[in-house]
Every structure is written in structure tokens, then in C-alpha cells.
Amino acid sequence: MLTINHNESALKARRRLNQSGGILRTSMERLSSGLRINSAKDDVAGVAIADRMTAQIRGLNQAARNANDGISLAQTADGALQETSAILQRIRELAVQSANDTNVGTDRASLQKEVGQLQQELNRIANTTAFNGKNLLDGTFELQKFHVGANANETIGITAGNTQATTIGAHTVRAYTTSGSGGMSAAVTGAVASATNNATTSGTLKISGALGAADVTVYAGDSARDIAADVNDKTAQTGVTAQAMTQLQLTASGGGASGGTISFTLRGQNVTDSSTITQDVKISYNLTASGADGSGDDAALAGLAATINSYTGTTGVTAKLNEAKTGLILEQANGYDIQLTGNTDST
Structure with a gap:
């Protein structure tokens, strides 16, 4: 005959012993880690909170290192600018x-x-x-961002100007007209005000240089290149040389931006060998601007810039x-x- 023998007291003692062992291990x-929560079984909600705080702490630690890198970069630029300032002071003295x-x-x-x-x-x-x-002072260090926060978009933007001798203190001839300064809000919403006329007016520039002084006559409609050529014609008398560069700035204004196709004809002159070729190019681009502060969408504007640059060779x-x-x-x-x-739009 089979019988089952058991000792209930011994089984209870064993279970209690196992429980005590588990408590002892915990x-x-x-004690060894110094932490109240070592795994999710200790406190599920606490683990989630601790992980989030750990991510924040590690992000802030890295942000501090990023900020220190930015400080080192600024100190590098500052040291060079101090030397630049000393050179400029000497040039002024001369x-x-x-x-x-x-x-x-x-x-x-x-x-x-x-x-x-x-x-x-x-x-x-x-x-x-x-x-x-990364070059800092040659004009290529533009719109760079230092990430100084634990979360996205916590950045500091910085742009360093061009400190080359041909750029510092360069004389700029500016011309403004109603047609030539149309708001970029028109462009962001699908239309660009025409900029077809050169607004340069007649006048005289007084040029004084190391060799002497001379008057340069500027005529209505002269391009920057024409004016620079006239200045260079007097170099033997003045010791002054000029280099021309034309810039047209389209800026945003107005309230907000909306999507639409913008089209216009861009006329430029490209130099190939010894000849100058005037070229018209039709530019068409679908804007997807969404800004509510009048600035438009920088990504959309960057896309328009890329489209224009695709025709630079022309x-x-x-x-x-x-x-x-x-x-x-x-x-x-x-x-x-x-x-x-020839500006059109489909807004």
C-alpha cells in the first residue's frame, strides 16, 4: 500500500526561508548599489521617472561640453581678431x-x-x-548652431563675418527703388516685385589714395562693374583699386506665408573667356512656406535658392x-x- 508522507511544518519553514532569502538578496x-530602485520589479513607475531624469542629466552634461567647445571656438576667433585689430590700427596709423x-x-x-x-x-x-x-573668419562660417540644451532646438546660432582685406571696410554703393525693393512677402506668397531698373544716378566720386586724388564720374544706370572700371582707370593717379560685386536682396515682410508656385525671369551676365553673354532664365518653384510670423519657411526659401543656383553657370x-x-x-x-x-504666381 502506498502512502504520502509530508511534514507541513517543514514546508512552511522552507517557504519562509526562501522569502527571507529573497528579502536578504534585495x-x-x-546596500551594494546605494539605490532604492535597481530594476523594474522594485518600482515600475519609479524606473520610468528615473530613466527620464537620467536622459535629462546626460543631455545636460553633453550640452555643457558642447558649450565649452563653443567657448573654445570663440576664443580661437577672438585671438585672431585681436591680431586683426592690431593690424588695422597700424594701417590707420600709416x-x-x-x-x-x-x-x-x-x-x-x-x-x-x-x-x-x-x-x-x-x-x-x-x-x-x-x-x-572649420574656417572661422573667411566668410564661410555662417548660421552655425551650438546645441547647448538637453532637448531639441535648444541652440545658439552664430555667424562670423569675413575679415579678409578685400571685405573689411569695403565701400558699398547702394541704390533703392520702389520696383527694386519689393517685399519678399510677395515672393513667399507667390509673386516677386520686378527689379528691372538700375537706380544708380549721376554724380562724382572723390577718390583719395596714396599717390593722390582724382574725381570719378558716375553716370545714371552704371553697373557696379562700370563704376569699378572707372575707379581703376584712375589707379595711376590715386593708387586706389576697386573690385565690383552686385547683390540684390529680397526680404520677407507682411503677415505670414502660404504655399504656391512662384515664377519669374532672371537676367544675368556670365563671363566666358573674353566674352560676356547676357542670359534670361525662367525660374519656377513651388513654395511650401508655413511661417506665421511673416518670415516664411526657411526650407522653402532654401529650395528657391537652390533652384536659382542650378542656373549659375548660365x-x-x-x-x-x-x-x-x-x-x-x-x-x-x-x-x-x-x-x-515677368513675375507670375498661382497663389
Whole structure:
């Protein structure tokens, strides 16, 4: 005959022993780690909260390191700018010295040679100042972002200007007309005000240089290239040279932006070999702007700029976003005029 023998007291004691062992292991785990929650079984909600806070802490720690990198970058640029400032002070000192009529042409020519060497040093500093392979002072460091927060879009934007000798203090001839300064709000909503006329008016520029002074006559409708050529015709008398570059800025204005197809004709002049070819290109782009603050969608504007740049080989015109990302800057590096005509929209 079969019988089942059991000892209920022993079974209870064993179960209690196992429970005590589990409690002991949990206590030892907490003692060794110093944490109340070591796994989800300790506190499910607590684990979720702890993970979120851990992500925040690690993000802030990395943001602090990013900020320190940004500070190092700024210090690198600052050191170069201090040297640039010293060079500019020396150039100004030489200019004041040259302005004294006790100097003769030979003296001023010698002073100009030193200025030329200082300009070369300015260009060297601008072209070689870099941080982690990125040039800082040659005009290419634009709209860069430092991520200084634990979450998305917690950034600081920075743009460093061009400190080359050909850019610092460059004289700019500006012309404004009603037709040439149409609001980019029109462009963002599908229409661009025409910019067909060169608004340069007649006048005289007084040029004073190391070798002397001369008057340059500017005629109505002259392009920047024409004016620069006239200045360079007087170089033998003044020692001054000029380089022309034409920019057309389209800026956003008005209340908000909406999608639509924008079309216009871009006229530019491209230089090939010794000839100059005037080209008209039809630009058509579907905007998808959605901004509510009048600035439009920078991605849409960047797309329009890319479309314009796809024809640079034909027109000689390049486009880029302005610093505030509220419009476009069209540029003709050789100083020829830029014209916008035949504007239509489907908004």
C-alpha cells in the first residue's frame, strides 16, 4: 500500500526561508548599489521617472561640453581678431602719416607697400584661422548652431563675418527703388516685385589714395562693374583699386506665408573667356512656406535658392539665405546687373 508522507511544518519553514532569502538578496543589492530602485520589479513607475531624469542629466552634461567647445571656438576667433585689430590700427596709423603733406609721392608709395604687406597678413589670418577644420573668419562660417540644451532646438546660432582685406571696410554703393525693393512677402506668397531698373544716378566720386586724388564720374544706370572700371582707370593717379560685386536682396515682410508656385525671369551676365553673354532664365518653384510670423519657411526659401543656383553657370548669379533666414541674397560676383522680370504666381 502506498502512502504520502509530508511534514507541513517543514514546508512552511522552507517557504519562509526562501522569502527571507529573497528579502536578504534585495537588501544586499540595495546596500551594494546605494539605490532604492535597481530594476523594474522594485518600482515600475519609479524606473520610468528615473530613466527620464537620467536622459535629462546626460543631455545636460553633453550640452555643457558642447558649450565649452563653443567657448573654445570663440576664443580661437577672438585671438585672431585681436591680431586683426592690431593690424588695422597700424594701417590707420600709416594712413594718417600718409595724409601729411610733408610726404612726397615716393614716401607715400613706401607707406603703401607696408599697407599691402599688412593686407596680405590680414588675408592669411582670415584664411587660416580654423577650429576643428572649420574656417572661422573667411566668410564661410555662417548660421552655425551650438546645441547647448538637453532637448531639441535648444541652440545658439552664430555667424562670423569675413575679415579678409578685400571685405573689411569695403565701400558699398547702394541704390533703392520702389520696383527694386519689393517685399519678399510677395515672393513667399507667390509673386516677386520686378527689379528691372538700375537706380544708380549721376554724380562724382572723390577718390583719395596714396599717390593722390582724382574725381570719378558716375553716370545714371552704371553697373557696379562700370563704376569699378572707372575707379581703376584712375589707379595711376590715386593708387586706389576697386573690385565690383552686385547683390540684390529680397526680404520677407507682411503677415505670414502660404504655399504656391512662384515664377519669374532672371537676367544675368556670365563671363566666358573674353566674352560676356547676357542670359534670361525662367525660374519656377513651388513654395511650401508655413511661417506665421511673416518670415516664411526657411526650407522653402532654401529650395528657391537652390533652384536659382542650378542656373549659375548660365546667369552668373548665385543665391543664398540672408542671416535672419527671412529672404534671399542674389549675387553677381563680377559686378554685372541682376534683373528680375515677368513675375507670375498661382497663389
